[in-house]
Amino acid sequence: MRIGLVQEQSLKLNMTQELQQAIALLQYSSADLLSYVHELAMENPLIEVKETYRSPYRQVSKNSDKQSFIENTCKEKASxxxxxxxxxxxxxxxxxxxxxxxxxxxxxxxxxxxxxxxxxxxxxxxxxxxxxxxxxxxxxxxxxxxxxxxxxxxxxxxxxxxxxxxxxxxxxxxxxxxxxxxxxxxxxxxxxxxxxxxxxxxxxxxxxxxxxxxxxxYESDDMSYVTPDMTIEKVDHKLHIIYHDELMPQLIIHHPLQSDEAVKEENDTRDYYSKKLTQGKWLQRAIQQRKETMVNVMRVIVEKQEDFFIKGRSFLKPLTLKSIADLLDVHESTVSRAVKDKYVQTPHGLISMKTFFSTKIDEDKGDVSSAAVKIKLAEIISSENKQKPLSDQKLANLLKNDYDIRISRRTVTKYREQLNIPTSAVRKEY
Known part of the structure; x- marks a missing residue:
């Protein structure tokens, strides 16, 4: 065995603090991101936060701040x-x-x-x-x-x-x-x-x-409500993505190094403000990159799920995070973070972005997703004769004969339980 020095060349990805924070920002919901921006602005004197007119997390009255304060106070709920x-x-x-x-x-x-x-x-x-x-x-x-x-x-x-x-x-x-x-x-x-x-x-x-x-x-969570990050509108037979920039406050980054002579003279002070300026610019870029990633992911979703937006929920197609990632040439985890805790207003209601992803239920029918089958299953059960509810086997037969959806009785049972729908014996009314 010979001992010696060997020189090798390799590629290695170093996760800088800025990159780690950018990844964290991507998976934040709008509420979490807003909170993070305010926290950062408290620590960084160069970041000024200007509230936009529309804020889903703090309703502002058009008449006066005093009226808004009174209204918000009255709406507070005791635990x-x-x-x-x-x-x-x-x-x-x-x-x-x-x-x-x-x-x-x-x-x-x-x-x-x-x-x-x-x-x-x-x-x-x-x-x-x-x-x-x-x-x-x-x-x-x-x-x-x-x-x-x-x-x-x-x-x-x-x-x-x-x-x-x-x-x-x-x-x-x-x-x-x-x-x-x-x-x-x-x-x-x-x-x-x-x-x-x-x-x-x-x-x-x-x-x-x-x-x-x-x-x-009495839980405080009941007081919260979801505001969509994006809206999908149909205009002239085309689907358009509207990103709600107004959900985020406007960031103003000040540049004291250009105007303050005292800052230029003190090395420690200059270094401090230089770091804070870099942090402020990074935050602006990270928020813009978050927006671009979300819009790009949504654009592909709209292309792949066009039938859903036009015809309804039961037309959801199988779609995976990996397929979106491959089309955008990004990592699968990036897509996962981009859709986490994000919501979209569609012609068929407010939808979590995660809803658009589901697996196919039949190898021979790649255009039928498990989500679409669950929707159809719920529709059938809701319209069944309550005095003679359908068993899981009869539901499987009905899906096969009337909708050409071939799944086993066991799969029907699994989907029914995931929908929190009780058995036919419990659903029966007299």
């Missing part, structure tokens, strides 16, 4: 825990009672349920489980109805007991026969309770109007 605590103000409670209720409120999850074991919670503040349970019953009497439930069954029962017109049969069924009712073993239930199936059906319709997650409406 579920804040809402529950505010209701305790009206009660004169002992410290022990208030401590127990505070503990229970903190343990409530975003859906309004209490998932923690009462025994474990009771040990935290050294009270008996029975005493803490009595405080839970008090908490369950507050608004919204169903809050503090430990299961879906208890949540529904709490809401039924709060109805202005009590339905005692519904309460009995939920309290004592919930599993049979949920599994739609209604024939057995009708025999057991000696009632007609149509009465059980009426109770089912009543329960469908209740809220299975009573705390969800």
């Amino acid at each position: 579920l825990r804040e809402h529950l605590r505010s209701q305790l103000i009206d009660f004169h409670l002992e410290k022990k009672d208030r401590d127990c209720l505070s503990l229970l409120i903190d343990a409530i999850d975003s859906n309004g349920y209490l998932k923690d074991c009462l025994k474990d919670l009771a040990s935290v503040i050294d009270v008996s489980e029975e005493f803490l349970e009595s405080k839970l019953y008090f908490l369950q009497s507050l608004e919204p109805a169903g809050v503090g439930a430990r299961s879906l069954q208890e949540c529904i029962l709490l809401q039924l007991r709060r109805l202005p017109a009590r339905n005692y049969l519904a309460e009995t069924i939920v309290e004592q026969h919930f599993q049979a009712f949920a599994e739609k073993s209604w024939k057995e239930l009708s025999k057991r309770l000696k009632i007609k199936i149509i009465e059980i059906q009426a109770i089912h319709e009543l329960i469908k109007k209740l809220e299975p997650r009573p705390g969800l409406k």
Whole structure:
């Protein structure tokens, strides 16, 4: 074995900090990018952010800033825990009672349920489980109805007991026969309770109007809304891509090195401002590059999914990230980042850019995508006879005979479950 020095020539990609940040910017949603720009402007004195007229994240009144402030203040929503605590103000409670209720409120999850074991919670503040349970019953009497439930069954029962017109049969069924009712073993239930199936059906319709997650409406996420990054419009039989530049604020990069004599004299100060100037220019270029990449990806999507934009959702074709990347001569990960958390307004509604990508379901029929099949499957089920719902096998046969879509019963089951559509037995109405 000989030991010696060998010289080799190779290519190696070094990920500079600027390149890493540019990649991060591409995958940011408009909201995240806006937040990032404001954070950077706080650190960089050379970056000035001028808000554009249209901002999806901060609505500005045309009349006055004061009016806008009042409107936005009125729209603020209390969280579920804040809402529950505010209701305790009206009660004169002992410290022990208030401590127990505070503990229970903190343990409530975003859906309004209490998932923690009462025994474990009771040990935290050294009270008996029975005493803490009595405080839970008090908490369950507050608004919204169903809050503090430990299961879906208890949540529904709490809401039924709060109805202005009590339905005692519904309460009995939920309290004592919930599993049979949920599994739609209604024939057995009708025999057991000696009632007609149509009465059980009426109770089912009543329960469908209740809220299975009573705390969800107090979540701050419900206040947010999605604003499209681009809009696809059909003009003179042609599809046009409109990129919403107004979503981003206008960036102004100042150049102190050209005008400030004091900056020119101090080396440290000059170096500092030089770095900040470079950072500001990079940010402008990165935002522009993000826009160009998104528009280029969308342009290819429009070309490949033209039937979708013209005819509707059921005409989605199979499309992969790799096929787009190959056409644009970029890496597949670049396309993935460009469509992440991005939305497009189309003639058929607001669509996530990820929606346009799906695999084909039949090797012999490359123009049929799994997304299109799911849409068609949902349409068939929504229009079926509810008294005689279609089984998965019948759905597979119908797709084959009426729409020339050949998929197995097992695939129908998989797609149905992905759409959160229950089995035919559960869908059946009487």
